[in-house]
Amino acid sequence: MPAPHGLSIGYLAERTGLAVSAIRYYEAQGLLEPWRNAGGQRRFHRADIRRLSFIMIAQKFGFTLPEIREQLQSLPNKRTPTKDDWSRLSAGFRSHLDARIATLEKLRDDLDGCIGCGCLSLPTCALYNAEDRAAKKGQGPRYLMGDRPET
Amino acid sequence: MPAPHGLSIGYLAERTGLAVSAIRYYEAQGLLEPWRNAGGQRRFHRADIRRLSFIMIAQKFGFTLPEIREQLQSLPNKRTPTKDDWSRLSAGFRSHLDARIATLEKLRDDLDGCIGCGCLSLPTCALYNAEDRAAKKGQGPRYLMGDRPET
DNA sequence: ATAATTTCTAAACCTAACTTTAGCTCAAGA
DNA sequence: TCTTGAGCTAAAGTTAGGTTTAGAAATTAT
Numbered sequence: 001m002p003a004p005h006g007l008s009i010g011y012l013a014e015r016t017g018l019a020v021s022a023i024r025y026y027e028a029q030g031l032l033e034p035w036r037n038a039g040g041q042r043r044f045h046r047a048d049i050r051r052l053s054f055i056m057i058a059q060k061f062g063f064t065l066p067e068i069r070e071q072l073q074s075l076p077n078k079r080t081p082t083k084d085d086w087s088r089l090s091a092g093f094r095s096h097l098d099a100r101i102a103t104l105e106k107l108r109d110d111l112d113g114c115i116g117c118g119c120l121s122l123p124t125c126a127l128y129n130a131e132d133r134a135a136k137k138g139q140g141p142r143y144l145m146g147d148r149p150e151t
Numbered sequence: 152m153p154a155p156h157g158l159s160i161g162y163l164a165e166r167t168g169l170a171v172s173a174i175r176y177y178e179a180q181g182l183l184e185p186w187r188n189a190g191g192q193r194r195f196h197r198a199d200i201r202r203l204s205f206i207m208i209a210q211k212f213g214f215t216l217p218e219i220r221e222q223l224q225s226l227p228n229k230r231t232p233t234k235d236d237w238s239r240l241s242a243g244f245r246s247h248l249d250a251r252i253a254t255l256e257k258l259r260d261d262l263d264g265c266i267g268c269g270c271l272s273l274p275t276c277a278l279y280n281a282e283d284r285a286a287k288k289g290q291g292p293r294y295l296m297g298d299r300p301e302t
Numbered sequence: 303a304t305a306a307t308t309t310c311t312a313a314a315c316c317t318a319a320c321t322t323t324a325g326c327t328c329a330a331g332a
Numbered sequence: 333t334c335t336t337g338a339g340c341t342a343a344a345g346t347t348a349g350g351t352t353t354a355g356a357a358a359t360t361a362t
Contacts, residue, residue, distance in 0.1 A: 010338060020339080021321055029319090039328050041339055065319075094262055101255050108248050111241075159359095161308060171309085172351055180349090190358045192309055216349075 006035070006043025016052045023052070029065050031055060031072060047080045054089065061093050062100075157186070157194025167203045174203070180216050182206060182223060198231045205240065212244050213251075 013020045026032050027042070032051060034042040051072065058068045071089055075081045164171045177183050178193070183202060185193040202223065209219045222240055226232045 008338080019321075022319085024340095025320060037328095039339085041328070059319095090262070094259070097255060097259050097262065101252060101259065104248060104252050104255065108245070108252065111245055111248065159308080170351075173349085175310095176350055188358095190309085192358070210349095 006037070007046065007048070009042050009044070012044055012048060012052065015049050016056070018052060026055060026065070029069065031065065031069050045080070050081070050086060054086065061096055157188065158197065158199070160193050160195070163195055163199060163203065166200050167207070169203060177206060177216070180220065182216065182220050196231070201232070201237065205237065212247055
């Protein structure tokens with residue numbers, strides 16, 4: 001039972017499977033902009049269901065909420081996004097995915113060359129240097145087995 | 152300058168590039184068991200350098216610290232692990248990696264079949280159901296575009 | 303012997319992405 | 333109208349994997 005004008009947060013939660021608190025959180029992060037009714041309750045567009053779906057999928061692909069917010073900002077501002085708009089956004093997932101697969105395949109090749117020795121010690125260790133995108137914790141250098149950079 | 156008997160935590164930090172605090176944290180999580188000298192300071196085996204390397208690599212592969220602890224428990228208890236021991240453990244990475252690649256390739260195929268429509272709405276949406284390993288936040292069901300399970 | 307490092311512990315803090323709680327207010331149904 | 337159920341806000345709590353801080357004790361260097 002959608003409200004006569006605009007959807008309630010509970011209805012969106014029911015339709016998407018998200019928690020009400022999560023939807024409020026997404027709003028706080030700037031991913032949604034509901035308006036308020038006379039009593040101060042949030043009211044959403046039907047199109048926001050699709051928006052939330054996009055958020056859920058993009059998260060599966062490993063995007064952070066700030067990244068997703070940026071993606072969403074490329075949607076038309078003053079009209080309801082069409083299927084083509086969403087299709088364009090989803091296409092961005094494809095290249096992201098290709099890159100991840102390529103990285104993992106390289107890692108697999110490196111691993112095959114490294115697995116027999118048990119040394120865990122390559123100076124430019126493929127096992128350690130690979131896949132840095134997934135591990136950008138920004139904590140200075142680390143090296144393996146004492147292979148310091150020529151101290 | 153390693154201590155005469157056992158290595159200091161600072162030396163291990165220097166050799167691995169890890170922060171001293173991280174090494175202490177790993178001990179607290181049960182991944183290392185240094186002994187103490189007369190003054191109460193931690194002393195480590197040389198083999199712990201390799202142990203820390205393994206931890207760093209396993210993290211790159213996406214294992215959690217509890218998972219890594221389990222892996223490490225399969226090492227021999229009362230002798231220094233050999234290269235063969237480490238080699239055996241590293242081999243576990245290979246199957247993990249193969250599984251991840253397979254998952255992503257399936258996701259790519261699903262995405263190709265889904266990207267044109269812009270619907271984000273498949274009842275059993277491949278985009279949403281895929282790659283669940285990376286998203287086990289344990290927060291009840293979620294569905295896309297209102298495709299609730301026959302409510 | 304003294305100064306400068308290291309190390310020690312416990313507790314607080316950090317980020318991301320949320321959830322939970324407390325105390326109220328709003329809206330919908332009988 | 334009265335009573336639930338839904339919604340509101342602000343703040344604190346949660347998890348993972350650590351880092352930072354503070355103050356004291358041990359170790360190393362001069």
